[in-house]
Amino acid sequence: MIDACVNDCALFWKEHESLQSCPVCNESRWVDKDTKGMKVARKVLRYFPLTPRLWRLYSSRHTAKDMIWHSTGRSEDGTMRHPVDGSSWQDFDRKYPNFAMEPRNHMAVILTTYNLPPWLCMRESTFMLTLLIPGPKSPGKDMDIYLRPLVDELKHLWHSGVCTKDATTNEFFTMKAALLWTINDFPARSSLSGWNGQGYMACPTCNEDTPSMRLKHNLNVMHIEKNVCDSLLGTLLVNEKTKDTPNTRNDLQKLNIRPTQWLKQSGSKFLSPHPKYSFKSDDRKLFCEVIKNVKLPDGFGSNISKRVTDNNSNITGLKSHDCHILMQRLIPIGVRGLLTKDTSTPMVDLCMFFKQLCSRTLSVEDMRKAKDDILTILCKLEMIYPPAFFDIMVHLLVHLPDEAIAGGPVAFRWMYPFERYMKKLKKYVRNPTRPEGCIAEGYVLEEAVTFCSMYLQDVQTKFNRPDRNEDVVVKKCKFWVFESKCRPASTTKIKYLSTIEKSKLEWFVLENCAEVREYMK
Incomplete structure (x- = not known):
């Protein structure tokens, strides 16, 4: 946890860690600065480090093999199935060939891992919550103050990397990470990019003065x-x-x-x-x-x-x-x-x-x-x-x-999975006066249980749980037309057929049953 200024001016972190008041607005760091007991901060940022979780993805035999899918599963027929097939990723590889040579280097978009295959990278079990910014109001243009810990960690992963063991090959390598783009709605895009999203110059793409080298902020479809x-x-x-x-x-x-x-x-x-x-x-x-x-x-x-x-x-x-x-x-x-x-x-x-x-x-x-x-x-x-x-x-x-x-x-690149995930995080709140603490506690527990459940074989987990509409295996009948291809969705109900309905059903069976077709000839 990192203490923050009540006015969102600065974090009491690194060079400001020992300060008792904000270096910008001079507001006190504490709720009661004169208390003789343990002091309570007026505002707290909860930061979940990214590096240990990336390291864990390669250290587990269940996920390590999927972390290089972006290198081995690229499209060869010109069809785009994954962000790796887009021109942004390909331009990044051409610009940073040393980074691209190591397929285990990591592309992160704050909460999700694009190294994973399409059927995994947008699942809730692969999302990574990194920051819980204190409320009750949005920091708006002061968002960059709270992003500093994440930015500093991403810089370290980009320049130096972290020594990591690949559970698939049993080899050690230097894992690096890069921020490919951001996903957010249009107002949040203005806060992150600094470009005003209102007025006659609201479109950032049409702006002639936009520098060519900049972080890509996706338009949320x-x-x-x-x-x-x-x-x-x-x-x-x-x-x-x-x-x-x-x-x-x-x-x-x-x-x-x-x-x-x-x-x-x-x-x-x-x-x-x-x-x-x-x-x-x-x-x-x-x-x-x-x-x-x-x-x-x-x-x-x-x-x-x-x-x-x-x-x-x-x-x-x-x-x-x-x-x-x-x-x-x-x-x-x-x-x-x-x-x-x-x-x-x-x-x-x-x-x-x-x-x-x-x-x-x-x-x-x-x-x-x-x-x-x-x-x-x-x-x-x-x-x-x-x-x-x-x-x-x-x-x-x-x-x-x-x-x-x-x-x-x-x-x-759209917000649907993240909006649903935010709804899930809000359900963790049990104490309305401490919502951030409830979310942090629930998230850490959920992440630990999710990781451990990959190693459980004899119990039902989110990794082996059958889908809601997954059809069960049914006993094969003698005639093809009566083979059940699905399971009933509700309880059995007895329906008495009229003469017309019975005649239609008999016609359907005779027309579609291969076993009696030879007798009809």
């Missing part, structure tokens, strides 16, 4: 997709998140475009003509009813029907993954049938752009084509939507294909 979905769906349903407001109509009049959409004065009131990009009242209810009756596969998503209001006229309280499903699966179906073709086609193309971008595997050529396609899609949308629709989140869509080419599949 999860939050971009949610914000675009909120704008698109809000405008379709004309709810509180709509981009079609009276001010928007006034903008059209000031720009002297689309006069049919200008506000019309009727006595003392101003009326807004119905736009072609929003549902009419009956269509809005029909769309909401469809969403309310949607049945998703188990584990595919949350129960979106609960987001539909009682009068079937609005959809509220959507989470990020709800928007993910709506954008890629449900909105395209709704707009095709309820809007005109010239209006719905660009919306469907936008949804398909997200679906292609979020694929588990990507092709460089497909992403280059997607970059051209998104420009065309946005131009078509500009002919439909008012200028207020095109905020910074819509603009960032232009850069997402380039990000995918540089970093590989989106699934390794």
Whole structure:
């Protein structure tokens, strides 16, 4: 644990370890500086060193073999399946060949290890919590103060490294580590990079003065997709998140475009003509009813029907993954049938752009084509939507294909697994007055138990626990058509068949049972 200034000015660490007050604001380090007993710090940073945990990954026979997957499992057919297949990793290898020659050197993104194969590197069991920054408020632009211990350790791992034993080969080597990029939402990106994410110069990628040598801060597709979905769906349903407001109509009049959409004065009131990009009242209810009756596969998503209001006229309280499903699966179906073709086609193309971008595997050529396609899609949308629709989140869509080419599949660079992990950490809190202590204690216990469970064979652990929908092995029946390929999801219920149902079942058996087919001839 490292004491911190109550105003986030400095850490009482290394050269400031013996100070009793902050060297910047002169605030006292202690809650009661005059106490005769043990002094209690006003603010404490909990730091979990990274080096011992990286060392442990190579020292265990269960994980050491997977730590060089990034060197042995690279794609050879041009398909990007892992961040190692992206241009950023390849550029790093060319720039630092001595680092790249040792496949056991480590690429870290604060909490996850990219050396591991795709099916392991984004699992909770491989995440590494390094910092617990004290609250109750975010440090904002003072984030760098709390990152100093981690930065210093990463510098040491980069320049000097640590002597480590590889359990696979039983050899000693000098393990080094490099920070490849950061994963965060757009506001947090501003805090980390120092680039203001608001105003006309909000896009850091378009900034001409950005130096070429800088740490890559990923654009988080999860939050971009949610914000675009909120704008698109809000405008379709004309709810509180709509981009079609009276001010928007006034903008059209000031720009002297689309006069049919200008506000019309009727006595003392101003009326807004119905736009072609929003549902009419009956269509809005029909769309909401469809969403309310949607049945998703188990584990595919949350129960979106609960987001539909009682009068079937609005959809509220959507989470990020709800928007993910709506954008890629449900909105395209709704707009095709309820809007005109010239209006719905660009919306469907936008949804398909997200679906292609979020694929588990990507092709460089497909992403280059997607970059051209998104420009065309946005131009078509500009002919439909008012200028207020095109905020910074819509603009960032232009850069997402380039990000995918540089970093590989989106699934390794978005916030979904980390958001779920943060929810898990919050569940460790048992004492609301000491949340950081509860999280630290629960995390250390969880990490120790997880590591030890790899060596347990006769008990169920998170490494050998069957999946929720894993099918059990069933006894093979005499006829192929009756072979069960799955296990029942609920208790057995007896159903009496009607004559028509019985006839259909008999037809199905006769048509699909190979054993009786020869007799039918």
